[in-house]
Amino acid sequence: xxxxxxxxxxxxxxxxxxxxxxxxxxxxxxxxxxxxxxxxxxxxxxxxxxxxxxxxxxxxxxxxxxxxxxxxxxxxxxxxxxxxxxxxxxxxxxxxxxxxxxxxxxxxxxxxxxxxxxxxxxxxxxxxxxxxxxxxxxxxxxxxxxxxxxxxxxxxx
Amino acid sequence: xxxxxxxxxxxxxxxxxxxxxxxxxxxxxxxxxxxxxxxxxxxxxxxxxxxxxxxxxxxxxxxxxxxxxxxxxxxxxxxxxxxxxxxxxxxxxxxxxxxxxxxxxxxxxxxxxxxxxxxxxxxxxxxxxxxxxxxxxxxxxxxxxxxxxxxxxxxxx
Numbered sequence: 001x002x003x004x005x006x007x008x009x010x011x012x013x014x015x016x017x018x019x020x021x022x023x024x025x026x027x028x029x030x031x032x033x034x035x036x037x038x039x040x041x042x043x044x045x046x047x048x049x050x051x052x053x054x055x056x057x058x059x060x061x062x063x064x065x066x067x068x069x070x071x072x073x074x075x076x077x078x079x080x081x082x083x084x085x086x087x088x089x090x091x092x093x094x095x096x097x098x099x100x101x102x103x104x105x106x107x108x109x110x111x112x113x114x115x116x117x118x119x120x121x122x123x124x125x126x127x128x129x130x131x132x133x134x135x136x137x138x139x140x141x142x143x144x145x146x147x148x149x150x151x152x153x154x155x156x157x
Numbered sequence: 158x159x160x161x162x163x164x165x166x167x168x169x170x171x172x173x174x175x176x177x178x179x180x181x182x183x184x185x186x187x188x189x190x191x192x193x194x195x196x197x198x199x200x201x202x203x204x205x206x207x208x209x210x211x212x213x214x215x216x217x218x219x220x221x222x223x224x225x226x227x228x229x230x231x232x233x234x235x236x237x238x239x240x241x242x243x244x245x246x247x248x249x250x251x252x253x254x255x256x257x258x259x260x261x262x263x264x265x266x267x268x269x270x271x272x273x274x275x276x277x278x279x280x281x282x283x284x285x286x287x288x289x290x291x292x293x294x295x296x297x298x299x300x301x302x303x304x305x306x307x308x309x310x311x312x313x314x
Contacts (some may be wrong), residue, residue, distance in 0.1 A: 094261060096251050104251060108263075111270045111304065112311060147268065151311040154269060 007049050007129075008042040014130045015041050019137045022081050023048065026074035047071065048133060050126025064101045064122035072097075072105070072125055079115055079137065080107050083144050089155060091144075097122060107144065112155040114144035164206050164286075165199040171287045172198050176294045179238050180205065183231035204228065205290060207283025221258045221279035229254075229262070229282055236272055236294065237264050240301050246312055248301075254279060264301065269312040271301035 014020055024041055036044050048071060050058075076093035083091040089109050097103035101122035107115035119125070127133035148155040171177055181198055193201050205228060207215075233250035240248040246266050254260035258279035264272035276282070284290035305312040 094251065094253050094263070096253055106251070106265075108270055111273075111308065113265055113268045113270060116268075151268065151308060151314075154308040154311045157308075 006043060006046045007051055007054075008046045010040055010042045012042060012130055014134045015045070017134045018082060018085075019078065019134045020045055020130065023074060023078045026077045026081070027071070029077075030070050030074060045130065048075075048126055049128070049130055050124065051128060054126070055124060058124050060121075060124075062101070062123040063099060064097065064125075068123055068125055069097065072119070072122065076105050076107060076115075079140060079144075082137075082141050083107060083109065083114060083148075086141065086145050087148050087155075089148065095119075109144070109148055110155040111157045112147060112151050114147045114155070115140055163200060163203045164208055164211075165203045167197055167199045169199060169287055171291045172202070174291045175239060175242075176235065176291045177202055177287065180231060180235045183234045183238070184228070186234075187227050187231060202287065205232075205283055206285070206287055207281065208285060211283070212281060215281050217278075217281075219258070219280040220256060221254065221282075225280055225282055226254065229276070229279065233262050233264060233272075236297060236301075239294075239298050240264060240266065240271060240305075243298065243302050244305050244312075246305065252276075266301075266305055267312040268314040269304060269308050271304045271312070272297055 008015070020041070024044055027044055028036055073093075073095060076095055080091035080093045083089075087109070091114065092108045093105065094108065095103065095105045097119065101120070103119040103122065105115070105117045105119055106113050127136065165172070177198070181201055184201055185193055204224075230250075230252060233252055237248035237250045240246075244266070248271065249265045250262065251265065252260065252262045254276065258277070260276040260279065262272070262274045262276055263270050284293065
């Protein structure tokens, strides 16, 4: 049983959140080889959680692998999608990563940058717990929505 | 004499423009192997001009090479730098290219996107004449400055 190594419990209440549900949708969208076929939601979302123990197992210096990069893309698609739902305006992510795993991720709404994150150590990307993932993501979305309200003309341009 | 193949004349008045002068500065900045040592300004800027004849020699489908990519980076650095000079606000370029040579280039000022270009056929990037390069670039800068004036609070955020 591989479930022994999972950190997300099958009955974790966060699984039902909009954030996790959208992230699952985005992860499945890029799962072209049907790897997730028959997997539980907990198992699919599990690698997004990077506990201290898991982090310790990843070398400090490393190149970001394809899977991590695709997870980051799925995450910024998730943010964009949820911002769209909340505001009714189209949100577009753009990610720029160097080979060394440093970079920048933004979400654009009209002419406005509503999310702007510096990415570091991309090969060690993840959230300490699923609860923190949901909390931090909702906080990022709230800030984006506030910016869209503040600079509404630019967001609608 | 390789000058026989140059399309930019040594006495082209556009060489003295802010646009070309800044682009030369940016091209020299990334010239880590001192390739341009002893070259005239006309010769350094020359590959940015993609005449019909030159375009015909480049295959329609192709991967963007490192040199073309670095020229595009130099160009968006040039735009950012000239926008900074005109507005006194920091401008930051961000370029996202796929392996197939499609992508997007933006320039950000504060929370505002002031330049937003879809890139296609990046391996065939260039301007038909130096005159058009200067004209189009100045027009892009003018539009950016107008946006910064229009959405000044977002640009200063």
